[in-house]
Amino acid sequence: xxxxxxxxxxxxxxxxxxxxxxxxxxxxxxxxxxxxxxxxxxxxxxxxxxxxxxxxxxxxxxxxxxxxxxxxxxxxxxxxxxxxxxxxxxxxxxxxxxxxxxxxxxxxxxxxxxxxxxxxxxxxxxxxxxxxxxxxxxxxxxxxxxxxxxxxxxxxxxxxxxxxxxxxxxxxxxxxxxxxxxxxxxxxxxxxxxxxxxxxxxxxxxxxxxxxxxxxxxxxxxxxxxxxxxxxxxxxxxxxxxxxxxxxxxxxxxxxxxxxxxxxxxxxxxxxxxxxxxxxxxxxxxxxxxxxxxxxxxxxxxxxxxxxxxxxxxxxxxxxxxxxxxxxxxxxxxxxxxxxxxxxxxxxxxxxxxxxxxxxxxxxxxxxxxxxxxxxxxxxxxxxxxxxxxxxxxxxxxxxxxxxxxxxxxxxxxxxxxxxxxxxxxxxxxxxxxxxxx
Numbered sequence: 001x002x003x004x005x006x007x008x009x010x011x012x013x014x015x016x017x018x019x020x021x022x023x024x025x026x027x028x029x030x031x032x033x034x035x036x037x038x039x040x041x042x043x044x045x046x047x048x049x050x051x052x053x054x055x056x057x058x059x060x061x062x063x064x065x066x067x068x069x070x071x072x073x074x075x076x077x078x079x080x081x082x083x084x085x086x087x088x089x090x091x092x093x094x095x096x097x098x099x100x101x102x103x104x105x106x107x108x109x110x111x112x113x114x115x116x117x118x119x120x121x122x123x124x125x126x127x128x129x130x131x132x133x134x135x136x137x138x139x140x141x142x143x144x145x146x147x148x149x150x151x152x153x154x155x156x157x158x159x160x161x162x163x164x165x166x167x168x169x170x171x172x173x174x175x176x177x178x179x180x181x182x183x184x185x186x187x188x189x190x191x192x193x194x195x196x197x198x199x200x201x202x203x204x205x206x207x208x209x210x211x212x213x214x215x216x217x218x219x220x221x222x223x224x225x226x227x228x229x230x231x232x233x234x235x236x237x238x239x240x241x242x243x244x245x246x247x248x249x250x251x252x253x254x255x256x257x258x259x260x261x262x263x264x265x266x267x268x269x270x271x272x273x274x275x276x277x278x279x280x281x282x283x284x285x286x287x288x289x290x291x292x293x294x295x296x297x298x299x300x301x302x303x304x305x306x307x308x309x310x311x312x313x314x315x316x317x318x319x320x321x322x323x324x325x326x327x328x329x330x331x332x333x334x335x336x337x338x339x340x341x342x343x344x345x346x347x348x349x350x351x352x353x354x355x356x357x358x359x360x361x362x363x364x365x366x367x368x369x370x371x372x373x374x375x376x377x378x379x380x381x382x383x384x385x386x387x388x389x390x391x392x393x394x395x396x397x398x399x400x401x402x403x404x405x406x407x408x409x410x411x412x413x414x415x416x417x418x419x420x421x422x423x424x425x426x427x428x429x430x431x432x433x434x435x436x437x438x
Contacts (some may be wrong), residue, residue, distance in 0.1 A: 006430040007423065007426050007430055009044055009425055010424075010426040010430065012422045012425050012426045012429075013422065013423055013425075013426025013427070013429075013430075014406055014426075016359075016418070016419050016420065016421070016422030016423035016424075016425075016426060018068075019418065019419040019422070020419040020423065023233065023237065023415065023416060023419060024112065024237070026230065026233055027234040027237055029212070029230070030230040030231055030233050030234055031234050034227055034230050034231050035169065035231070037224075037227050037228065037383075038231055038382075038383055041223075041228070041382075042380075042381075043382040044221055045148070047218075047221050047222035047223045048110075048148055048221075048222055049110050049112065049148060049207045049209075049222070049307050050071065050207075050209070050213065050218055050223070050224070051107050051108070051209040051211070051218055051222060052107075052209075052218065052219075052220055052222050053217075053218060053219060053220045053400070053405070054071075054210065054211055054212050054213050054217055054218055055105065055212055055217045055404050056212060056213070056214060056215055056216050056217045056404055057070060057212045057213065057214060058215070059212070059217070059304065059404070060211065060212035061212075064104075066103040066104075067102075067103050067104035067211070067212065068103075068104060068163065068210075068212055069102045069104045069105065069106045069107075069208070069210040069211050069212070069408060070102075070213075071207070071208065071209055071210040071212075071213045071214075072098070072208040072210070072214060073205065073206075073207055074096055074097075074098065074205070074206040074207070074208065074209070075096045075205065076094045076095060076096055076204065076206075076229075077095055078093075078094075078095040078098060079092070079093070079094050079095070079202075080092070080093045081093075081109075084195075089195065089196065090121075090194075090195070090196060090197075090198070090199060090200040091193070091194070091195045092192075092193070092194045092195075092202045093191065093192070093193050093194075094191070094192040094194075094198055094202060094204055094379065095190075095191050095192075096189065096190040096191075096192075096206040097188070097189055098187065098188040098189070098190070098206070098208060099185050099187050100130070100177075100184075100185055100186060100187070100188055101185050101210055102183070102185075103183055104129060104183065104209065104211055105173060105174050105177045105178065105183060105211075106208045106209055106210055107152075107173070107174055107209040107210065107211055108150055108151060108152045108173055108209040109150075109151040109152075109173055109176075109190075109206070109207070109208060109209070110148055110149065110150050110151070110206070110207040110209060111125065111148075111149040111151075111192070111204065111205075111206055111207075112147065112148050112149075112204055112205045112206070112207065113142075113145065113147060113202065114147060114194070114202070114203040114204065115142050115194065115200065115201070115202050116200070116201040116202075117142060117196050117198065117199070117200045117201075118196075118197065118198030118199055118200075119196055119197040119198055120141045120142045120143040120193050121141070121142050121195055121196020121197070121200050122139075122140070122142070122194070122195050122196065123138060123139075123140060123141070123142050123145055123192070123193070123194050124136060124138065124139050124192070124193040124194075125137050125138035125139075125149075125190065125191070125192050125193075126189075126190070126191045126234050127176055127188070127189075127190055128189040128190075128191065129176065129177075129184055129186075129188060130184050130185065130186025130187055130188060131179065131184060132415075133188075135160060135161060135164040135165075135176070136160060137151065137156075137157040137160050137161060137172075138150060138156055138157060138160070140156060140193070142196070151172050151173050151176070152171050152172055152173055156167060157172055158172050161176060162173055162175075162337075166397065173429070176188075189293070190206055192204065200218065205254050212406070214226055216229060216404055216408050217402075217404035217405070218303050219391065219392070219395075219397075219402070219405050220391075220395045220397075220402075220405075221391075225388075225404060225405060225408055226408070228383050228388060229385070229388070229408040229409055229412055231383050232383055232384050232385045232388065232409060232412065233412060233416075234335075234374065235296070235382055235383070235384045235385075236295075236366055236384065236385060236412065236413070236416055237246045237416065238300075238371045239296070239299075239303075239349070239365060239366060239384070240362035240363070240365045240366040240369075240416060240420065241358070241362060242300050242363045243300045243303045243304045243307065243361070243362075243365035243369070244304075244307070244357075244358045244359075244360075244361030244364075244365050245358055246300070246301070246304035246308075247303075247304040247307035247308040247311060247361055247365075248308070248311045248354050248357045248358045248361060249354070250304070250308045250311075250312075251308035251309065251310065251311025251312040251315065251354075251357065252312075252315050252347075252350060252351075252354045252357075253309055253310065254269065254273070254294065254308065254312040254315075254316075254318035255312040255313065255315030255317075255318075256312065256315055256316075256319055256321060256342055256347060256350065257269070257314065257342075258270060258272075258273075258312070258316045258319075259316035259317070259319025259320045260319050260323055260338065260341075260342050260346060261317070261338075262320075266316075270316075272304045273309055273312055273313070276306075276309055278308050279306070281306035281307075281368070282368070282371065284306070285302055285303065285306065285368070285377075286372070286375065286377055288302055288378035289302075289372055289378070290377065294372075294377060294378055294379050294380075296378075296379045296382050299369060299372060299378060299379065300369075303365055303368050303369060304365075306361075307361060307364065307365060307368075309348060309352065310357065310361075311357040311361075314353060314357065315350050315353065315354070318349070318350050318353060319346055319350065322345075322346050322349055322350070323346065327345060328341060328345050328346065331344075331345055339362055352430075352431050353429070353431055355427060355438065356424055356427035356428055356431060357424075359406055359420045359421075359423045359427060360420070360421065360423035360424035360425075360428075362416070362417070362420035362424075363384035363416075363417035363418075363420055363421050366413060366416060366417060367413070367417065369384070369386060370384070370385055370386035370389065370413055371386070371410075372386065373386020373387045373389070373390055374386050374389050374390045374393065375383075375390070376390055384412055385409035385410075385412055386409075388405070388408075388409040388411055389406065389410065392405045392406050409427075415435050
């Protein structure tokens with residue numbers, strides 16, 4: 001507890017600890033409220049209804065306030081279901097209303113239709129503008145219509161809108177929402193009529209894909225950047241802390257034995273340590289990640305294997321001094337076993353330094369794991385910040401100016417690294433009187 005009080009008495013330590021508490025609370029929020037999104041990382045169908053690669057809402061309102069169109073998820077305003085011919089057929093009508101007061105045009109309109117039927121029914125979709133003009137965008141059998149219908153990408157809608165407007169080469173949604181150069185404001189309607197033999201059941205939703213979305217925007221797949229930045233936080237903390245802890249514990253044990261044993265044992269162990277130091281870690285990690293199927297725990301262990309040497313060096317130098325202290329010599333004279341002396345008298349003296357090594361090792365562990373993911377060599381099933389940056393690089397986020405895709409995960413890596421670096425530095429100052437004097 002004395003070390004903790006000393007840590008918090010340092011400005012760097014107090015700042016680092018406060019930042020860590022905030023990050024920990026955010027991680028707990030992510031695990032409790034957003035944990036289910038980890039399973040949707042590769043579910044492109046789920047995210048396909050969201051707008052692709054759009055900036056955050058606040059940025060749109062700041063840069064082009066008159067053109068901002070938010071993303072709207074609309075339920076039907078009216079649903080009617082009628083039996084025809086004494087139950088031989090069914091007629092379902094679903095009506096959507098889009099109250100529209102925005103100065104820009106949405107990126108897309110997406111109609112989600114889940115139709116259960118005995119015999120494929122006919123489907124008719126009519127788009128009605130505020131000025132009363134209507135266009136039938138779909139008239140076809142349900143078996144020919146996808147579950148998620150994009151107005152801009154479904155060929156039948158494109159052809160019908162081009163025929164109706166007598167203009168081609170422009171996105172259909174732009175033609176539907178504009179009269180000349182002006183965006184029509186008012187209430188738009190989408191009327192879906194489904195008629196088929198036997199029982200017909202319909203569940204549907206209408207999505208207006210805006211040109212902005214949420215707090216951090218979306219990536220090219222439509223994935224919410226805010227959601228996955230938060231989902232990546234518990235993984236980032238787990239990777240950094242667990243990797244550094246494993247490396248520090250192993251390094252402490254190695255340095256303790258090497259320093260206390262001395263002589264030939266110490267010499268051999270130090271030669272092994274020097275050889276291990278000379279091995280280039282990242283190329284070896286890349287090679288091992290290619291050979292073995294990468295999992296999160298395997299990556300943590302591999303990084304830890306190449307991260308323990310610094311702790312071993314520090315602990316050994318401390319043990320060389322501590323083993324000549326009076327209480328250690330007295331324990332030896334009393335006939336205490338070496339193992340008991342190391343655990344009872346020497347280890348407690350070096351544990352605070354081990355804690356400092358854990359804190360200082362977290363940033364390096366996180367950056368190494370992010371590097372592996374960035375190169376596409378991490379666990380692809382875990383939505384980490386490294387994989388977010390990997391996808392951003394692969395799909396040209398920097399080239400296309402999608403700064404909101406790159407900045408959040410990069411900033412979170414920096415914040416976690418800063419938190420532990422500040423606490424590690426403060427612990428160093430507390431435990432090293434020379435640094436305190438400086």
